[in-house]
Amino acid sequence: MFPLSSRKRNAFTLVELLVVIAIIGVLVGLLLPAVQAAREAARRMSCSNNFKQLGIALHNYHAAFKNCPTQMGGTQTPPGARAWYRATDEANQLSLGWLVGLMPFAEQQGIWEQISNPNFVDLAAPGTTRAVPWPAMGPTITDEDNQYGSGINTRNTAYQPWMTEIPMLRCPSDPGVGLPAMGRTNYAACLGDANSFHADGPYYSTIELAPDRVEEMRASGRGFFETRKEIKFRDVIDGLSNTIAAGEIMTDIGDRDIRTLARALIGFGPASDEPLFCRNDIDVERPKYWDPNVTVLAAANQGRGYRWASGTATYSSMNTILPPNTELCVTFFDTGQGMLSSSSRHLGGVHILMGDGAVRFISDSIDAGDSNTPTVQLDGIGDSAPGQKSPYGLWGALGTRASREVIDQEL
Template identity: 50%
Template sequence: MNSRRGGRGGRGGRGGFTLVELLVVIAIIGVLVGLLLPAVQAAREAARRMSCSNNFKQIGLSLHNYHSAYDQFPQESTGTYYFSPTSNQNSLSWIVGTLPFIEQQALWQQISNPLAQNSDGSVRTPPFPAMGPVPWDTNYTPWLTTVGAFRCPSDPTVGTAGQTGLSNYACCIGDAIQTTHDGGVNTLGVVTDPAVKSRLRGVFEPRHVTHFRDILDGTSNTLMCGEIVTDAGNLEINGQPKFNQQDPFFFDPQICYSDNVDPQRPQFWTDATDTGGADQRRGKRWADGRPMYSSVNTVRPPNKESCLWGGDGADGTLTMGSRHQGGCHILMADGAIRFVTESIEAGDQSRATLPKAGVPGEQSPYGLWGALGTKAGHEVKSLP
């Protein structure tokens, strides 16, 4: 007579895992997850980095198309002169001009025509003038808009409701500190510093028009734009500049770095003093043509300190940076996207930049990095 209560291998038995076998399987799964997670994270960052590169490529194409249409690059710090309180004080960024060339025609139409609507949806009488008010006016809806093509997917900072829109891409204004805030031209369009052209050596010159023909060093050897970190208010040196670093800052910029960087945490400032208000953050106000918001220079290597002589409308060191590991993307004048590391050769960092008197034709003191930022220095240096 056959028993209905057979053993594990019998006809009537039911197979199963022992506790030891189950623990071994769980351990193996845990090891595999531990091995795969870093690879997954790396793959995700690689995808974000590729997306960022594609965004920058589109911006490069928009600049080339703008030049094809108007025979010049969009101007950094432009707009309507300060003849009335409703003007934008000649303070719009280069990004505004690229909008129709980057599939943002609807936003461009709002800006380029009078807009009779406040940001809360109420009717405005009289309407905002064509080309809008000052770029920090939070009652103007276009300035509050964040355009996806201007954001790096690796940057986690999220905009605050009611504040101006964000951007991770800025134009290069050369290898100098001084007069980069207004290009020696005031808000009425009057030239106040005739010697400024000896210092403004980038593809973009604030309140001055530039063309492809000005790039004598070759478009493949000249940096046109670079990434910036959108500041989240946590005192990172590659995010928020240090304000009010007045003389002798122009003659020894190292004073700002040595006096204000936390020696225990060299990626952070020591305190929040002179780092601006909630809306005065690096990467905010994409429509603002003042250096802190939409410009970079090739003084400090990527992800290093930024320091300003005065407040958020002043000039200073405007460092590139990103949330990508070890460096940032740059856009060359020929439209190529390159990734530069924090260790790029940057010359004599103890040297102050070109003096206010101007030294026409002087070689950039910042090595390869500085040479890439100048368009006509006859320093034909290129990235490897």
């Protein structure tokens, strides 16, 4: 028998066990950020690939039709019979966005067949259908029975294509999902560096605009896309590789984020004349959120990116006035124009799709010129006069298609 003191120990002491646990904890603490960063990098690449596929679809669409899809296009009842923002089942009232026409070119033939053909869809209780089929190209996407958002009409939510969540239109880094949104999108058409009577389009369901509106649209319709106008690649005089076709946007998750829920104003002036008009309404203690006392878009279903098929600026458009990941500021609620920049959940910047199909990652700190300058518009003076170069630096210049500005920086 060996003495008790010379017996071999078969267990760890408490001190040794605590040391091992501490080492494991340190290693986990060191590795976890790296794992999270790797996951975000994968999500960011997936987001970029989605955007790239949309770029290919855009070029295939142009090859087929010799123009780009129209932002705020589609079908209509007799011109002027019903304003485009009024809900109706008879036509979409020229309210469709750029993404709808891309569906058959983006491996989404199934949903395109539903949209492009009349079809019966359950309207209410199981087993009940409409007396007549939904029209080809669907009903309106707006839920407003008047300009100011009262009289909510939910019939359009029964039209399944407008409610469908299409995976290729979603950035994996964006957590938004489901109601109160319809089908969400994280990719928005670029309307350029101006918005006067431009971002939301004409107020009535007709392509024939009043002469003054035509002139206003010509002065401020400077982007790759222009409301209710068929843009061709030949119209992009600055070059497809120098012009933003679309930008990434975040979708709202109900937290009053300044990038996903717009500050709502009444009146056109501030939306064009003062790009920073809404900045004083941001919560000083939480600078990514609106002050609790200010008015944001009232309806729960009017968040950024909430309706993939809608051409309304709030849902599927962006402009290059304020830098990426800055506040949203609009007039006349979700049907209005305003400051609607690009945004993302990625750290430090946003993805943009160039006209040539290339996807670039743009930093939040990109040169954005003087944000105190009014946007270019018909009655603008100085730097805001029609035909002027963008007052919003490199960011603004990338958003315009024909301002003849030289892009001398590598993106």
